[in-house]
Every structure is written in structure tokens, then in C-alpha cells.
Amino acid sequence: MNSRILIGKRRKAKGSSCEIVNISQGESESFYSFRIPFAMIAVLATLISLVWIYESAYSAGRGAIIALRKEVTISNPIVTIGTIADIQSEDRAFRKQLSGIDIERAPVVGYTRIFTVDDIKLRLRQHKIDLSQITFVGNERVAVSTKAIEITPEQLLNFARNYIQEHLLADIDRNSIELAATPIKLTIPAGEISFRIPRDLSKIRLSRYISIPVQIILNGKIYRTLILSLKVKLVRKVVVATKLIPQDKHISEADIRMEERDIISLLASALVDKSDVYGKRAKKQISPGEILTSEIIEIPPLISRGDKVTILIELPHLRVTAVGMAKEDGYEGQIIRVENISSQKIITAKVIDEKLVQVEL
Structure with missing residues (x-):
């Protein structure tokens, strides 16, 4: 569909899509008309109407134009009008007031919330804003999501x-x-x-x-x-058994070797130096390849259960000895039970060395 517009001056429309039609011709002047596509007229009409709306809103002095965006991703926990719409107003304070009005809490991460023009109007009414001062243009709704990481x-x-x-x-x-x-x-x-x-x-x-x-x-x-x-995992070089070590056996060089192992579960007790093992005995049977720890070895007692010992009773002017048998292991200074072989009585005595115990009076 085309429209015809009359103009009062002769002009050639080179390269134009408009058609020039001669209406009348005289000696003094000529008139022509242009045929313009209807779509172009519609665009012009829309622009003119937007300008009219904009000017009408401003004519009220405190008016504002609110244009919802299509999609918005926000970081704030609260959705405000200013985060989801563009606001135009000559009144800076009014524009700031509108921008800060809360709409609702931001949607949960991973979800999208739709807000419409009606939602905005409801909030404006709740804040005692005169809707006659507000003009909405553009989108009728906005999709809001929360920025996430x-x-x-x-x-x-x-x-x-x-x-x-x-x-x-x-x-x-x-x-x-x-x-x-x-x-x-x-x-x-x-x-x-x-x-x-x-x-x-x-x-x-x-x-x-x-x-x-x-x-x-x-x-x-x-x-x-x-x-x-x-x-x-915690890998360290530790002492391990090269062969079966029976309980109570004194550990020798031939019984152990150094090997890298994960010792995270034995961190506090795994032995990392052979010198920590020499002179000690196994408290229990140790399997080949087993990591030696402080819990499974011990310093051998000076006196072992079943050892024959000398029982000493010492007075200021008297020293008495007897033959006895240790009823339990004993370390230096430890009190152990000892059987007097001659009387077959059980007494307690202090370990002095590997062959001597003393009765304390």
C-alpha cells in the first residue's frame, strides 16, 4: 500500500523508491506527489508516539518512564525496580526513589523468576506512588535470575x-x-x-x-x-621385619631392613631408624614385612620370669642372702614378686641388676 504526498517544488528523486507523479504543470510552478511505503509511515508514527509519551510524562514535572528489561541477572539478594528496569525522569530524587523500591527476594540460584508490569504497579501503590505519574513502555515482563558461581x-x-x-x-x-x-x-x-x-x-x-x-x-x-x-598417604623409609620374629626374641640386624612405606596410620609410632630397634625385643610375634613400631618392641627386662636370682636382705649389722626365682619380668628399680626356693614363700623385692633383687624393709 502506498500513500501520495504533494510537494510544491520540482525535484528529481534519483535512486528513490518513491514514485513522482506529475499532478499539474504551469508556467510558474509545478506540483508532484510521492508514493511512500506504508511500513515507513508506521515506523514514523511509532517514533512520534514515543516522543509524545516521553514529553507527556515529563510535562507532569515529577513523572517517570519505566521500561522493563527482557532478562536480568542480579547479584543482590533483593530485586529492586532499578535492577530490572530502566527509569527515566527529570526529577533525580524521584528516579532514585523508584529505583530503590524492593520487589521481592532474589530467586534461588538455578531458578528464574518472572516479574510483570502489574507486579511493579502493585509495589508502587504500596509505596504510595501515584501511578498517573508513571508511564510503562517496552516489555510487559522481565525474567530475573541470580548470578552464580x-x-x-x-x-x-x-x-x-x-x-x-x-x-x-x-x-x-x-x-x-x-x-x-x-x-x-x-x-x-x-x-x-x-x-x-x-x-x-x-x-x-x-x-x-x-x-x-x-x-x-x-x-x-x-x-x-x-x-x-x-x-x-605419607610415604617414609621405615624399619620393617625381614622374617618372622617370635615374641620375646631380641631383635638383631638380620631381622630388619629399611623400606619405603605409607605410614599415615602409624605416624606417631613407626620407627624410622634401625638404632631405635637394637637391643630391644619383640613384645609380640612380628610378621615378615610388618612395620616395626614403638608399640610392638620393648627394652628387655633385667630379670625375666623364671630366672634364678639372689634375694638380698640387708640390715645395719647383718646381710642375708637366699636363692629365689622371679615370678615375673622386672626392670631396674621395679618391684617384682620372687619365690624363696628354700621356704617356697612369695615375697616382693626390688630389681637391682640382672641377678640380684633386694627386700626393702
Whole structure:
């Protein structure tokens, strides 16, 4: 569809899509008409109407134009008009007032909330805003989502590695600390993120598998607490048995060797030097390849159960001795039970050396 417009001057429309039609021609002047596409007229009409709306809103002095955006991703916990719409007003204070009006709490991470022009009008009424001062243009609704970030397993693992190195095992290889179970995918609102261990773990018993609590701190506040499951290895050269070592046997050089092993479960007691073993005996039977620890070896007693000993009774002017038999193992200075062989009575005496016990009066 075309429209015809009359003009009063002769002009050629080179390259124009408009058609020039001669209406009349005289000696003094000529008139022509242009045929303009209807779509162009519609665009012009829309622009003119928007200008009229804009000027009408401003004519009230305190008026404003609110244009909802199509989609908005926000970081704030509260949705305000200013976060989901563009506001135009000559009154700066009024524009600021409108911008700060709360609509609702931000949607949960992973969800989208739709707000309509009617929702905005409701809030405006609740804030005693005269709707005759407000003109809405553009979109009828806006989709709002919360800006989010993902907490990755790698972030949590690096935090755990740093904590263990700084507070528990300074010389552990970072790569020997791994996740025993992959944490669930965690998406949280965007903000300042940090991690924290909520309690002192310096007394924790380290083992191959440990669980530690990790707090996720969002903008200075606890957002969530996770339990992080870790697999930990601590490889060291330690003393191991080369063959079966019977209980009570004195351990010799031929019984042991040095070997690299994971000792995380035996951290406090694994022996890392052969000199710690020499001169000691097995408190229990030790299997070939077993790591020697302070719990399974001991210093041999001076007197062993069943040993024949001399019983000494010493007075200021009298010294009496008798033959006895130890009824239990005894170390120097220890009080043990001893049987007097001649009288077959059980007495207690203090271990002096490997052959002598003394009755204390």
C-alpha cells in the first residue's frame, strides 16, 4: 500500500523508491506527489508516539518512564525496580526513589523468576506512588535470575591440601592428598568466597581416610558447611621385619631392613631408624614385612620370669642372702614378686641388676 504526498517544488528523486507523479504543470510552478511505503509511515508514527509519551510524562514535572528489561541477572539478594528496569525522569530524587523500591527476594540460584508490569504497579501503590505519574513502555515482563558461581572439587581439594600442610603435616607431598569422594556440584550466589575449618584439627588422628568439615563463607557469612572426605598417604623409609620374629626374641640386624612405606596410620609410632630397634625385643610375634613400631618392641627386662636370682636382705649389722626365682619380668628399680626356693614363700623385692633383687624393709 502506498500513500501520495504533494510537494510544491520540482525535484528529481534519483535512486528513490518513491514514485513522482506529475499532478499539474504551469508556467510558474509545478506540483508532484510521492508514493511512500506504508511500513515507513508506521515506523514514523511509532517514533512520534514515543516522543509524545516521553514529553507527556515529563510535562507532569515529577513523572517517570519505566521500561522493563527482557532478562536480568542480579547479584543482590533483593530485586529492586532499578535492577530490572530502566527509569527515566527529570526529577533525580524521584528516579532514585523508584529505583530503590524492593520487589521481592532474589530467586534461588538455578531458578528464574518472572516479574510483570502489574507486579511493579502493585509495589508502587504500596509505596504510595501515584501511578498517573508513571508511564510503562517496552516489555510487559522481565525474567530475573541470580548470578552464580560454581564451587569446584579442585578448589576444595586445594584448600584442604593447604590446611593439612600448614597445620598438620608440613612436609607431606601435596599430591598424596586426594579426594576420597567427589563432592556434590555446588552452585552458590556470586560474591566474595572463602573457606574455613570451623574447629582445631591439630589433635585429629590421621589415617588413610579422614573427613574434615569445611565452611563456605559468602560475603563474610557462613553459607554452607561441607564434610570433605580425603584419602591421605605419607610415604617414609621405615624399619620393617625381614622374617618372622617370635615374641620375646631380641631383635638383631638380620631381622630388619629399611623400606619405603605409607605410614599415615602409624605416624606417631613407626620407627624410622634401625638404632631405635637394637637391643630391644619383640613384645609380640612380628610378621615378615610388618612395620616395626614403638608399640610392638620393648627394652628387655633385667630379670625375666623364671630366672634364678639372689634375694638380698640387708640390715645395719647383718646381710642375708637366699636363692629365689622371679615370678615375673622386672626392670631396674621395679618391684617384682620372687619365690624363696628354700621356704617356697612369695615375697616382693626390688630389681637391682640382672641377678640380684633386694627386700626393702
